Amino acid sequence: MSEGERDVSSGDSHPTIDFDPSTPEHAARWPEAFRDLREKHPRAWTNNQGGYWLATCYKDVLSIAQGQGVFTAAKMFNPETGRMEGGINIPSIDSPAFIPNETDGEAWKAYRQLLNPRFSPKAAEAKRQFARGVARTLVDRFIESGRCDLVEDLTSPLPGVFTMELLGLDHGMWLEIADPIHRYSYTLQTDDVAKIGAEIEEVRRKLGDALAERRRKPREDLLSYIANGEVMGRGVTELEANQMALMLVFGGLDTTTGLTACAFHYLGLHPEQRRHLIDHPDQIPVAIEEFVRFFGPIQALGRTVTQDTEMDGWSFKKGERVMIAYAAANRDPAVFDDPDTLRIDRFPNRHIGFGGGMHRCLGSFFGRLLIRAMLDEVFARLPDYRIDTDRAAPYPSVGIVNGWISIPVTFEPGPKLGGGVPIPEHTLPVHGA
Numbered sequence: 101m102s103e104g105e106r107d108v109s110s111g112d113s114h115p116t117i118d119f120d121p122s123t124p125e126h127a128a129r130w131p132e133a134f135r136d137l138r139e140k141h142p143r144a145w146t147n148n149q150g151g152y153w154l155a156t157c158y159k160d161v162l163s164i165a166q167g168q169g170v171f172t173a174a175k176m177f178n179p180e181t182g183r184m185e186g187g188i189n190i191p192s193i194d195s196p197a198f199i200p201n202e203t204d205g206e207a208w209k210a211y212r213q214l215l216n217p218r219f220s221p222k223a224a225e226a227k228r229q230f231a232r233g234v235a236r237t238l239v240d241r242f243i244e245s246g247r248c249d250l251v252e253d254l255t256s257p258l259p260g261v262f263t264m265e266l267l268g269l270d271h272g273m274w275l276e277i278a279d280p281i282h283r284y285s286y287t288l289q290t291d292d293v294a295k296i297g298a299e300i301e302e303v304r305r306k307l308g309d310a311l312a313e314r315r316r317k318p319r320e321d322l323l324s325y326i327a328n329g330e331v332m333g334r335g336v337t338e339l340e341a342n343q344m345a346l347m348l349v350f351g352g353l354d355t356t357t358g359l360t361a362c363a364f365h366y367l368g369l370h371p372e373q374r375r376h377l378i379d380h381p382d383q384i385p386v387a388i389e390e391f392v393r394f395f396g397p398i399q400a401l402g403r404t405v406t407q408d409t410e411m412d413g414w415s416f417k418k419g420e421r422v423m424i425a426y427a428a429a430n431r432d433p434a435v436f437d438d439p440d441t442l443r444i445d446r447f448p449n450r451h452i453g454f455g456g457g458m459h460r461c462l463g464s465f466f467g468r469l470l471i472r473a474m475l476d477e478v479f480a481r482l483p484d485y486r487i488d489t490d491r492a493a494p495y496p497s498v499g500i501v502n503g504w505i506s507i508p509v510t511f512e513p514g515p516k517l518g519g520g521v522p523i524p525e526h527t528l529p530v531h532g533a
């Protein structure tokens with residue numbers, strides 16, 4: 101047995117399984133794979149990717165996400181290996197910790213205290229018109245032609261432009277910042293990783309430059325707020341500011357794009373449910389929660405065990421990694437009736453698609469606002485869209501984020517409305533190319 105392996109197979113109720121969520125096979129049948137595991141091996145060990153536990157039932161996933169003082173999302177430098185280890189990725193990525201996601205304790209508290217006021221429901225509400233204005237501009241670009249790609253022309257650029265607005269960057273920078281992040285999410289474990297890794301470094305550098313500029317000359321924007329903020333009785337360091345900004349683009353972009361694309365794909369194949377939401381817009385917020393539950397925009401994330409412990413008959417050793425499969429927990433029949441059916445009127449809905457415990461999503465109000473803006477615009481202007489199912493392409497890998505690369509559609513052409521938020525044209529896809 102090599103390092104990282106653990107013999108749990110003999111006479112143990114927690115068996116060793118062969119599990120790899122980054123494969124195309126898993127992407128093609130993740131709901132079934134998670135259902136099988138939840139039914140047969142809800143607490144399993146895999147020797148893949150350095151070895152880790154996999155939790156798939158709701159109760160376990162929530163308990164581990166809540167931390168119990170034992171499971172941490174923190175990433176730390178290990179002097180023995182000379183690498184950054186732990187964090188939310190399995191295997192760990194040897195790069196600085198995302199802030200606040202890969203921090204813990206007092207530091208995490210201080211970062212959240214700094215960021216929370218900027219992510220409140222009120223802060224999100226203040227940006228609603230902006231999001232709708234971006235949606236209007238984007239739909240104007242293709243509405244007269246009767247066809248578009250819902251991902252390329254809408255669900256990718258809108259969260260991208262919105263995130264630039266949120267941070268205080270030029271709207272036209274969305275492409276150079278957002279595009280590598282999308283590809284990074286679904287090309288994990290492929291030959292392209294090194295190339296995309298270099299592109300992400302470039303994103304980090306650009307954010308670093310913008311933060312440095314705002315440290316010298318503060319503006320009225322979020323990057324200035326972060327660059328000149330205070331945590332733990334001192335100023336935010338350059339590295340901290342950079343890792344917060346990077347976290348915001350990582351946290352907000354692909355999750356929102358992926359979720360909205362999944363919703364459009366589903367509603368394209370279920371026109372009667374789409375019609376129901378168009379006729380009853382007051383029910384859209386309930387449907388959005390169900391989309392988050394059902395599609396698992398964030399599928400699973402990692403934690404590290406900080407001390408030997410036992411949780412309800414499950415024993416963990418210090419240093420072991422644990423993957424918490426939010427997407428599997430959200431289909432647990434112990435909590436959700438008929439969990440594999442998407443019910444747009446499901447209520448109450450105790451999903452943990454935005455996480456559970458201290459790391460619960462900072463940007464959930466923004467995520468909800470963005471999907472709503474896109475649904476509203478599409479319902480108003482291309483309510484009859486039909487998907488070209490032969491050409492629609494899901495993410496080939498859903499290890500962390502679930503989504504679609506492409507959803508080509510046709511619809512009854514309509515008029516341009518004008519009056520939306522201007523977006524530099526050269527950063528948008530050439531329509532019809």
Ligand code: HEM
Nearest residue numbers: 200201351352355356397398454455459461462463466467
């Ligand atoms: C539909 C969209 C979204 C989904 C499904 C989603 C999901 C999640 C989940 C599951 C977590 C928990 C991570 C963990 O357990 O370790 C999380 C954390 C986080 N999300 Fe989101 N997210 C979304 C949108 C956003 C947006 C728009 C932003 C920012 C603009 C954002 C920023 C963050 C941050 C900063 C954290 C870390 C919080 C902490 O560690 O305290 N997210 N998100």
